[in-house]
Amino acid sequence: MTTVNEKKSAPTIRAVAVEAGVSVATVSAVINQTRFVSAETARRVNEAVQRSGYRPNRLARGLSKRQTKTIGIVMPTVLSPIAPLLLKSAADVLHEHGFAVLFSNTEMQVTWEEQAIELMFDSQVDGLLVVPAGETLDSLKLFADAGKPVVLLLHGLKGASGCDVIRSGNFKGCLDAVNHLVAQGAQRIAVLALPLVSESEKDRMDGFRTGILAAGRTLEPELIRVGAPSESGDSEQHGYQETLKLMNLQNPPDAIFAMNQYMAIGALSALKELNRRIPTDVALVGYDDLIWTKNLEPPMSVVAQQVEQIGHMGAMRLIGRLSNTDSWGAGETVTVDTRLIVRASSCRSQGAND
Numbered sequence: 001m002t003t004v005n006e007k008k009s010a011p012t013i014r015a016v017a018v019e020a021g022v023s024v025a026t027v028s029a030v031i032n033q034t035r036f037v038s039a040e041t042a043r044r045v046n047e048a049v050q051r052s053g054y055r056p057n058r059l060a061r062g063l064s065k066r067q068t069k070t071i072g073i074v075m076p077t078v079l080s081p082i083a084p085l086l087l088k089s090a091a092d093v094l095h096e097h098g099f100a101v102l103f104s105n106t107e108m109q110v111t112w113e114e115q116a117i118e119l120m121f122d123s124q125v126d127g128l129l130v131v132p133a134g135e136t137l138d139s140l141k142l143f144a145d146a147g148k149p150v151v152l153l154l155h156g157l158k159g160a161s162g163c164d165v166i167r168s169g170n171f172k173g174c175l176d177a178v179n180h181l182v183a184q185g186a187q188r189i190a191v192l193a194l195p196l197v198s199e200s201e202k203d204r205m206d207g208f209r210t211g212i213l214a215a216g217r218t219l220e221p222e223l224i225r226v227g228a229p230s231e232s233g234d235s236e237q238h239g240y241q242e243t244l245k246l247m248n249l250q251n252p253p254d255a256i257f258a259m260n261q262y263m264a265i266g267a268l269s270a271l272k273e274l275n276r277r278i279p280t281d282v283a284l285v286g287y288d289d290l291i292w293t294k295n296l297e298p299p300m301s302v303v304a305q306q307v308e309q310i311g312h313m314g315a316m317r318l319i320g321r322l323s324n325t326d327s328w329g330a331g332e333t334v335t336v337d338t339r340l341i342v343r344a345s346s347c348r349s350q351g352a353n354d
Helices: 013-020 024-032 039-052 058-065 083-096 110-122 140-146 170-183 199-214 233-247 261-273 307-323
Strands: 070-075 100-105 127-130 150-154 164-168 189-193 224-226 255-258 283-287 301-304 333-336 339-341
Touching: 013 024, 013 039, 024 039, 070 083, 070 110, 083 100, 083 150, 083 307, 100 110, 110 127, 110 140, 127 140, 127 307, 140 150, 150 307, 164 307, 170 189, 170 199, 170 255, 170 283, 170 301, 170 339, 189 199, 189 233, 189 261, 224 233, 233 255, 233 261, 255 261, 261 283, 307 333
Parallel strands: 070 100, 070 127, 127 150, 150 164, 164 333, 189 224, 189 255, 255 283, 283 301
Antiparallel strands: 301 339
């Protein structure tokens, strides 16, 4: 009688060979597709595999072929509204091409990020997709030294010249948002900004500054409010609290640009609480177009990143590197443009485009 604590031994390749009436080498050839085996023999082997529940050692098989058919994906947070879209678009492509995915969420912690990449390397992944949390990642040198490809998504890193980058056009997106608000007659434009930790945040702030100065305005410190780095309720609360403070200024802003969607929701809540008319009293532009953004009251104007395209392109670039079918130089960068979607929250004098 088998007790609860007893473990049934896992089926072996030798057991499969005995059941199919072939050699271990023939079973290996069928599983790994390393040489021709007759259709009848392959059928017997595959049926024996299914009946026994045998699972090949993917890592050992990969080491012998120098490829494990696994890809690592490292992201700073799954709380970002765009994270699921980016992850799914990349994973779908990888799965279609026969790759398994190892995923790590690093909670915006650079130390965890370094550890996750080291673990991915130790797990013998063939390549890596990374959304960096900060400016540098020393552990990527492991992949560079091993000749394994790395593709950075959304933004690049300092000292990662060997990596491909599929980045988002954050600078132009923020410049477009400021130009739109100026065109709508906004005189004092406030910004709910993110800490300048990564290239993305710096590009967004640079785009905002460029737009303000190009419009002949001054960058007033009291109109620049920098929030928490977390894509979470903290960010929404920051948008809410800072908007209350902004509207309590002696000369409050007549437009607010929120550089992530959580802060935009916080700002919207504060403006409604204060009975400010949107966009008549205060125009509002947020960041990233999500499934519910157009259903807010009023529908929110946004700078939309094409995250699904970025995820798809990143995965395809990695596959191209692994299959040696690409014609790219080392460490190339592609910028995917953002799109300004104008809706009622910022549109005072012109028709919306969505």
